[in-house]
Amino acid sequence: MDRYVVAGNPVEHSQSPFIHALFAKATGEPVEYGRLLAPLDGFEATIRRFAGEGGRGCNVTVPFKFDAFKLAPHHTDRAALAQAANVLRFDAQGWMADNTDGAGLVSDIERNAGVALRGKKVLLIGAGGASAGVLGPLIRAGSVEVVVANRSVDKAQALVERHRAAATLQGTALRAASLDQAGSSYDVVVNGTAASLSGAGIPVGAQVLREGTLALDMMYGPPARGFLDWAASHGAIGRDGLGMLVEQAAEAFLFWRGVRPATAAVLAALRERLAAKA
Numbered sequence: 001m002d003r004y005v006v007a008g009n010p011v012e013h014s015q016s017p018f019i020h021a022l023f024a025k026a027t028g029e030p031v032e033y034g035r036l037l038a039p040l041d042g043f044e045a046t047i048r049r050f051a052g053e054g055g056r057g058c059n060v061t062v063p064f065k066f067d068a069f070k071l072a073p074h075h076t077d078r079a080a081l082a083q084a085a086n087v088l089r090f091d092a093q094g095w096m097a098d099n100t101d102g103a104g105l106v107s108d109i110e111r112n113a114g115v116a117l118r119g120k121k122v123l124l125i126g127a128g129g130a131s132a133g134v135l136g137p138l139i140r141a142g143s144v145e146v147v148v149a150n151r152s153v154d155k156a157q158a159l160v161e162r163h164r165a166a167a168t169l170q171g172t173a174l175r176a177a178s179l180d181q182a183g184s185s186y187d188v189v190v191n192g193t194a195a196s197l198s199g200a201g202i203p204v205g206a207q208v209l210r211e212g213t214l215a216l217d218m219m220y221g222p223p224a225r226g227f228l229d230w231a232a233s234h235g236a237i238g239r240d241g242l243g244m245l246v247e248q249a250a251e252a253f254l255f256w257r258g259v260r261p262a263t264a265a266v267l268a269a270l271r272e273r274l275a276a277k278a
């Protein structure tokens with residue numbers, strides 16, 4: 001069996017082992033998948049130890065996505081654009097970093113939620129590792145405008161400037177904003193902050209929503225509940241991050257194994273599993 005893990009801090013809540021076990025069963029790939037808690041000051045040592053013991057790759061979750069990018073000498077184009085990685089692969093060619101978050105988000109929005117992004121006005125809240133991974137794919141999906149709103153405008157501006165050429169090529173209007181100047185009436189609002197995980201409340205005002213806005217929180221389970229309730233109370237359509245989680249995991253499985261597993265049945269099983277625990 002080839003060993004893979006999800007590495008992060010915290011990591012005990014992660015549903016990735018359940019997801020990848022179903023992927024392995026469906027595809028027949030010899031994959032064993034677990035969790036790996038990395039100390040906040042010991043991510044590199046933890047990953048090097050795992051790889052040295054024969055690990056083949058890992059998913060990377062908060063707060064180590066920027067660290068994972070720096071750790072790998074080789075990067076896919078999408079990881080290079082994001083300068084953050086949520087997937088590492090260890091093989092004879094060396095360590096390779098990828099970022100599947102954006103592909104997973106776009107797949108979930110367009111295929112699972114049924115909302116085409118082409119021509120849509122999108123608000124991306126946050127400028128950390130999660131947002132860095134999804135901005136490029138949101139642009140490439142044909143969004144007519146993307147605003148990155150963050151507590152620190154300088155951080156949002158740096159992320160925007162790194163994606164400026166891609167936005168110009170696509171014809172997407174792209175700008176940074178503070179949380180209290182985020183704009184209004186978006187078609188799609190994506191919360192990429194850790195506010196839900198920490199219970200810090202909704203980071204933007206209700207003016208960003210309109211009737212029918214798709215409001216997606218990258219978190220899932222109880223941490224996402226406040227954002228989803230807030231969205232529904234203002235006429236928006238709330239969506240948690242489970243679909244994104246499954247879709248990005250499928251992209252990671254493809255990166256590791258060369259085969260992309262089907263996701264619909266896995267997402268349904270995951271929702272049923274979490275509902276039973278609620």
